[in-house]
Structures are given as structure tokens and as C-alpha cells.
Amino acid sequence: MKLGVDLLFEARLDLVRGRRVGLITNPTGVDGALRSTVERCRSHPGVKLAALYGPEHGVRGNAQAGEFVDAYQDEHFGLPVFSLYGQALQLPDRPLEDIDATMRAFDTQPAGKTVEHAMLRGVDVLLFDLQDVGTRVYTYIATMAYAMQAAAEAGIPFVVLDRPNPVNGVTLEGPILEYPRHSSFIGLYPVPCRHGMTAGELARLFNAKFLARHVELTVVPMDGWRRTDWFDQTGLPWVLPSPNMPTPDTATVYPGQVILEGTNLSEGRGTTKPFECFGAPWIDGYLLARDLNALHLPGVAFRETWFAPTFSKFSGQRCGGCQLHVTDRAAYGSVVTTLAILAAVRARYGDRLEFHADYFDKVLGTSTVREAMLRGVSVASIAAGWAQGLEAFAALRTPYLLY
Numbered sequence: 248m249k250l251g252v253d254l255l256f257e258a259r260l261d262l263v264r265g266r267r268v269g270l271i272t273n274p275t276g277v278d279g280a281l282r283s284t285v286e287r288c289r290s291h292p293g294v295k296l297a298a299l300y301g302p303e304h305g306v307r308g309n310a311q312a313g314e315f316v317d318a319y320q321d322e323h324f325g326l327p328v329f330s331l332y333g334q335a336l337q338l339p340d341r342p343l344e345d346i347d348a349t350m351r352a353f354d355t356q357p358a359g360k361t362v363e364h365a366m367l368r369g370v371d372v373l374l375f376d377l378q379d380v381g382t383r384v385y386t387y388i389a390t391m392a393y394a395m396q397a398a399a400e401a402g403i404p405f406v407v408l409d410r411p412n413p414v415n416g417v418t419l420e421g422p423i424l425e426y427p428r429h430s431s432f433i434g435l436y437p438v439p440c441r442h443g444m445t446a447g448e449l450a451r452l453f454n455a456k457f458l459a460r461h462v463e464l465t466v467v468p469m470d471g472w473r474r475t476d477w478f479d480q481t482g483l484p485w486v487l488p489s490p491n492m493p494t495p496d497t498a499t500v501y502p503g504q505v506i507l508e509g510t511n512l513s514e515g516r517g518t519t520k521p522f523e524c525f526g527a528p529w530i531d532g533y534l535l536a537r538d539l540n541a542l543h544l545p546g547v548a549f550r551e552t553w554f555a556p557t558f559s560k561f562s563g564q565r566c567g568g569c570q571l572h573v574t575d576r577a578a579y580g581s582v583v584t585t586l587a588i589l590a591a592v593r594a595r596y597g598d599r600l601e602f603h604a605d606y607f608d609k610v611l612g613t614s615t616v617r618e619a620m621l622r623g624v625s626v627a628s629i630a631a632g633w634a635q636g637l638e639a640f641a642a643l644r645t646p647y648l649l650y
Contacts, residue, residue: 383438544584
């Protein structure tokens with residue numbers, strides 16, 4: 248298959264030829280042969296690369312989640328690099344082990360994450376080439392939406408070089424974000440937790456339905472991607488979209504397991520299996536694995552594990568918990584599984600499980616899930632309440648699908 252960046256240079260150079268290009272990218276911005284989009288633009292005589300813009304984690308992917316990235320001049324590319332994750336708002340000085348608290352405080356704020364007018368001086372077109380992971384909470388999509396709005400206000404076109412949704416383009420999961428009450432940088436618009444769309448398709452939807460001002464948008468689509476494809480079926484190499492997204496397996500569990508960021512459970516940051524491992528110092532992994540396996544949740548099995556995160560929650564402390572193993576990804580429901588994990592932890596450990604209420608609600612896009620769980624409503628009943636919203640979203644997105 249061919250990515251949007253491949254087809255840009257093969258067939259759509261008219262979009263950038265002779266124009267000063269601002270490129271929003273990071274290490275995932277590579278073609279099918281692992282050549283970076285930055286280098287392809289720099290080496291092509293018809294393209295004038297003027298500036299780079301980095302999302303959370305930076306253009307080079309060398310910043311941890313929640314870590315402030317400032318503007319700088321890239322020593323290798325000789326280009327100005329602007330951060331779209333906090334450049335206009337200096338983060339509080341916190342040690343790395345407290346980075347989860349920084350994330351909760353900062354990720355929900357729009358301040359410092361937009362493309363300011365001064366950043367677009369000398370730019371004729373904005374190019375977006377980032378690998379999304381298929382989950383509303385992942386911040387690259389909000390970065391794209393803010394950049395689209397900035398391009399519209401500046402009167403310059405916006406081009407998305409499309410990439411696969413690594414967890415397929417069919418399955419929808421979780422509640423629809425309640426807009427605008429729970430809108431934030433970790434979920435701007437009323438889409439479900441797992442949206443089943445590519446970045447290019449989301450850009451088309453956002454431009455038509457949600458942006459305050461429409462941008463001149465072009466999506467350069469992929470050739471050969473099917474909606475049913477998972478990333479490991481594309482034949483493409485996996486480049487880490489962020490430091491805690493090491494494999495496609497991580498992306499598979501992420502739509503549900505990211506919810507743990509809104510609790511006092513470790514979601515596995517600081518381990519080699521982020522989001523696949525979870526726990527806390529006060530959990531007995533043997534007992535919790537027994538409880539969870541007794542639920543016979545579809546497509547997943549739980550194994551007792553013990554770990555000591557090197558940073559983030561419980562840094563340096565031994566945690567008991569589980570590693571979840573997806574045995575049938577077609578049957579596995581990531582959001583339902585994580586809510587079942589929380590219900591099981593609460594049943595065994597009671598109030599030792601704590602919710603960071605505002606952040607938890609922002610992740611899920613609603614307060615109704617947390618409130619229902621605290622009342623003891625079953626996970627099955629909670630999930631049943633999403634059906635109507637998911638059906639409506641499936642109809643809403645249809646005109647904007649490209650594959």
C-alpha cells in the first residue's frame with residue numbers, strides 16, 4: 248500500500264510546488280521506505296520547507312507525555328521548530344515522576360497548543376503528516392484541528408497526508424463526548440472514544456461540522472488501505488507515535504486503558520508494557536487476575552504481574568496488578584474491558600480506588616460513566632447506553648469516509 252506522503256510526491260506536488268511549506272510532523276512522518284517527510288521535502292527542488300511544527304512529544308519524539316517543548320532552531324535541518332504543545336504557556340517545574348499530575352492539569356487546557364499567527368509568517372501552506380492511533384484522547388487530532396483553524400484564519404490551505412487507523416476503521420467504542428461541556432485538548436468534538444476514522448477523514452468531518460471557520464482542505468489519501476485492516480496487516484513498519492506507544496498491541500488496548508490515567512492506578516507508564524500492564528502497590532496481582540478471568544470477558548485474558556515503574560505513578564515502588572493479553576481482537580472491547588477492571592478493583596479494594604474526577608470525565612467525554620460506576624451500575628448496562636450515540640455517529644461520519 249501507499250501512504251499519503253508517497254502519493255504527494257508521486258501525483259500531488261501541485262499542492263506544495265513553489266510554496267513555502269510549514270510541516271506538522273514527528274518521527275512517524277515517514278514514507279513506506281522509512282524516508283522522513285522532512286527529508287523528502289528538503290531534498291525536492293520544487294518544495295520550499297520553511298518551518299516545522301511538533302505536537303506533544305516534539306518533532307523528534309524525544310519529550311515524555313506532558314513534557315514542555317519550547318521553540319528552537321533544528322541543528323540538522325536548519326529550520327525553525329515551533330511547539331504545538333505548550334510553547335505559549337510554560338509548564339510548572341515538576342520532577343519527571345510527577346508528570347502524570349502535569350498531564351492531568353495541562354492536557355485539558357487549550358492554552359499554548361494553537362498555531363499562533365506569528366508562527367505562520369512566511370508559510371504558504373500547512374502540511375500535516377502524523378500517525379494517529381485511533382483514539383479520541385490521543386492529542387494529535389486536537390493539534391490537527393487547532394492547526395486547521397489557524398490556517399483558516401490565516402487564509403492558507405491545509406493538506407493532510409493520510410495514514411492508517413492502526414486499530415481498523417470499522418469498530419466504534421465508548422460514549423460520544425458531550426460537547427461542549429467536556430470538550431478539551433484530549434477530546435475536542437463529539438466523537439466516541441474509538442472513532443474508526445483516519446486523520447484525513449476526521450479532518451473532513453471537523454471542517455464540515457465543527458470548525459468555526461472552514462479551511463481550504465485537501466486530504467491526500469492512501470492507496471490500498473482497507474477499513475478492516477489493522478496496522479500489522481498493512482505491511483508498513485511501525486514507528487513509535489509517542490514514547491508510550493511502542494507497538495501496535497499498545498494501540499489495541501489504548502482506547503480503554505487510557506481511562507486509567509483518570510484514576511490512581513498505574514497505567515503502566517514507566518514500564519516496557521505501557522497500557523498493557525496496570526496496577527498499584529496495594530493490589531495483589533494473583534487475586535485480581537483470578538477475579539478478572541472469572542468474568543470471561545471476550546477476547547482477553549489476564550495474567551498476574553508485578554512491576555516498579557521507572558517514572559510516573561508509583562515511581563520506584565513495587566506494584567501488583569495484571570497484564571492483559573488480547574486473544575481475539577475482533578471480540579475484544581477495550582473500553583468495556585477497562586471499566587470491568589475498574590469495577591473489579593473497586594469490588595475488592597473499595598475506596599482505595601480513586602477517581603481524578605475531572606480528568607476521568609474528560610477522557611471519557613462524559614461524567615455519566617463515573618457517576619454510574621460509583622452507584623454500582625453494571626458495566627454491561629453502562630455500555631448499553633452508548634448504542635444510540637454510536638449509531639448516530641456512524642451515520643454522521645459516513646459522508647466523510649474515504650475508504
